[in-house]
Amino acid sequence: MPVLHQMQVSGNCYKVRLAARQLGVEIALKEYGLFDGLTRKPEFLAKNPNGRVPLLEFEDGRCLAESDAILWYLSEGTALLPSERWPRAEVLQWMFFEQYSHEPYIAVARFWLAFAPKEELEKKRHLVSEWHARGNAALGVMQAHLTRHDWFAGGRYSIADIALYGYTHAAADGGFDLDAYPAVRAWLQRVAAQPGHVPLEFAW
Amino acid sequence: MPVLHQMQVSGNCYKVRLAARQLGVEIALKEYGLFDGLTRKPEFLAKNPNGRVPLLEFEDGRCLAESDAILWYLSEGTALLPSERWPRAEVLQWMFFEQYSHEPYIAVARFWLAFAPKEELEKKRHLVSEWHARGNAALGVMQAHLTRHDWFAGGRYSIADIALYGYTHAAADGGFDLDAYPAVRAWLQRVAAQPGHVPLEFAW
Numbered sequence: 466m467p468v469l470h471q472m473q474v475s476g477n478c479y480k481v482r483l484a485a486r487q488l489g490v491e492i493a494l495k496e497y498g499l500f501d502g503l504t505r506k507p508e509f510l511a512k513n514p515n516g517r518v519p520l521l522e523f524e525d526g527r528c529l530a531e532s533d534a535i536l537w538y539l540s541e542g543t544a545l546l547p548s549e550r551w552p553r554a555e556v557l558q559w560m561f562f563e564q565y566s567h568e569p570y571i572a573v574a575r576f577w578l579a580f581a582p583k584e585e586l587e588k589k590r591h592l593v594s595e596w597h598a599r600g601n602a603a604l605g606v607m608q609a610h611l612t613r614h615d616w617f618a619g620g621r622y623s624i625a626d627i628a629l630y631g632y633t634h635a636a637a638d639g640g641f642d643l644d645a646y647p648a649v650r651a652w653l654q655r656v657a658a659q660p661g662h663v664p665l666e667f668a669w
Numbered sequence: 670m671p672v673l674h675q676m677q678v679s680g681n682c683y684k685v686r687l688a689a690r691q692l693g694v695e696i697a698l699k700e701y702g703l704f705d706g707l708t709r710k711p712e713f714l715a716k717n718p719n720g721r722v723p724l725l726e727f728e729d730g731r732c733l734a735e736s737d738a739i740l741w742y743l744s745e746g747t748a749l750l751p752s753e754r755w756p757r758a759e760v761l762q763w764m765f766f767e768q769y770s771h772e773p774y775i776a777v778a779r780f781w782l783a784f785a786p787k788e789e790l791e792k793k794r795h796l797v798s799e800w801h802a803r804g805n806a807a808l809g810v811m812q813a814h815l816t817r818h819d820w821f822a823g824g825r826y827s828i829a830d831i832a833l834y835g836y837t838h839a840a841a842d843g844g845f846d847l848d849a850y851p852a853v854r855a856w857l858q859r860v861a862a863q864p865g866h867v868p869l870e871f872a873w
Binding site: 514515517527529530531532533534535537538541550551553554555557558560561562564565566568569605606609610 | 718719721731733734735736737738739741742745754755757758759761762764765766768769770772773809810813814
């Protein structure tokens with residue numbers, strides 16, 4: 466079965482575990498530490514020259530990087546990815562929004578505030594206000610959309626929701642207060658109520 | 670015909686113009702200034718709450734944001750997007766790489782060094798070395814891939830190449846020296862030799 470090279474606490478890796486679970490795709494997990502540097506070693510760089518997890522490695526040796534590309538690959542032809550051209554484009558719009566305008570602030574704030582050693586955080590302290598400003602801007606864009614729609618694309622639960630759920634549901638770890646975003650909070654509950662949903666901590 | 674809300678000097682907008690041109694898709698251009706603030710005004714935010722160009726607006730009022738989502742939408746069913754599952758995933762892997770690990774350094778360095786007012790650049794001067802380090806890391810990943818492959822996905826020219834060409838071909842504007850990346854330079858020439866290629870400056 467495919468091996469997911471991953472870090473359990475990473476929201477990007479959680480996305481892949483959650484989608485695989487809901488799709489009934491069996492994967493094995495290979496765990497890396499946040500600080501062990503193994504993703505920068507030659508053995509890992511041979512699989513992903515960009516030195517990042519998640520990375521999905523198939524039995525024949527092919528490797529696929531980038532969490533949202535993995536979500537797309539796993540969900541093609543399933544109920545988690547619309548089959549029509551327009552909602553597919555919407556799915557991608559929201560996944561690129563997530564990686565460009567959301568993750569670099571909401572996930573990065575979470576990493577530094579919740580996981581990094583205190584002395585390392587102090588070197589980044591001057592960046593926290595910008596992470597919060599830009600992360601809140603992203604949450605505001607989500608709130609505006611979710612005020613008028615239950616889901617991000619195609620009128621139903623899809624990998625666009627999984628992609629955005631990964632770090633949004635853990636945003637408090639990075640110092641974000643979701644009370645200001647009631648439509649986002651209601652959507653988080655709808656996602657968590659989907660059949661086969663598992664929390665970030667779940668591993669199998 | 671669809672209207673591309675755009676800035677002519679933006680590599681993200683150039684990607685869309687180039688793909689549309691090569692696909693024979695007619696679009697009209699609506700130009701915004703780098704510093705006129707119009708993409709943050711209510712009229713534009715009603716079209717894209719994230720306040721960014723490119724944005725493709727269709728005759729019926731639907732709007733699609735995110736350059737690489739627009740590329741995907743325009744190229745579904747054409748020679749610029751493989752039809753098989755694996756190379757499609759490769760296309761997305763490289764487009765997400767571009768938006769997460771490449772554009773935030775190579776495009777951002779170009780904006781500040783080549784277009785921003787000098788006094789504004791001075792406030793960002795302390796970030797230039799990090800932009801260059803991370804941008805060169807991205808160019809190194811591209812160089813490693815292009816040493817073994819002519820194209821980024823599926824063994825042929827695709828929207829993955831267009832996505833990465835957008836800012837790579839203009840990297841010198843941001844202070845990057847491509848002499849260290851001969852495979853990248855050779856690939857830039859292959860992209861520029863494709864039928865229907867137009868330079869960033871081209872508008873129609």
